[in-house]
Amino acid sequence: xxxxxxxxxxxxxxxxxxxxxxxxxxxxxxxxxxxxxxxxxxxxxxxxxxxxxxxxxxxxxxxxxxxxxxxxxxxxxxxxxxxxxxxxxxxxxxx
Numbered sequence: 001x002x003x004x005x006x007x008x009x010x011x012x013x014x015x016x017x018x019x020x021x022x023x024x025x026x027x028x029x030x031x032x033x034x035x036x037x038x039x040x041x042x043x044x045x046x047x048x049x050x051x052x053x054x055x056x057x058x059x060x061x062x063x064x065x066x067x068x069x070x071x072x073x074x075x076x077x078x079x080x081x082x083x084x085x086x087x088x089x090x091x092x093x094x095x
Contacts, residue, residue, distance in 0.1 A: 034067035041074065
């Protein structure tokens, strides 16, 4: 189990990148920066929309502090590009 001071292991995952394009995200591409990970079960449920919207609204503020916000779900990235609604605000973290 990782502790707050431990370095996270690298991973790669299919992702919807800024701009809405599908691609691959590698944690190693963010080395040297703080990363805030928000995990949520799946899109378009009532489980976490408040948290996802808030992360999206504060993405610029978090980046100004040197942190990269990322929202992760088990939903396939390709299906997200088809059903992706307009973001609440611009930023990496989108619903």
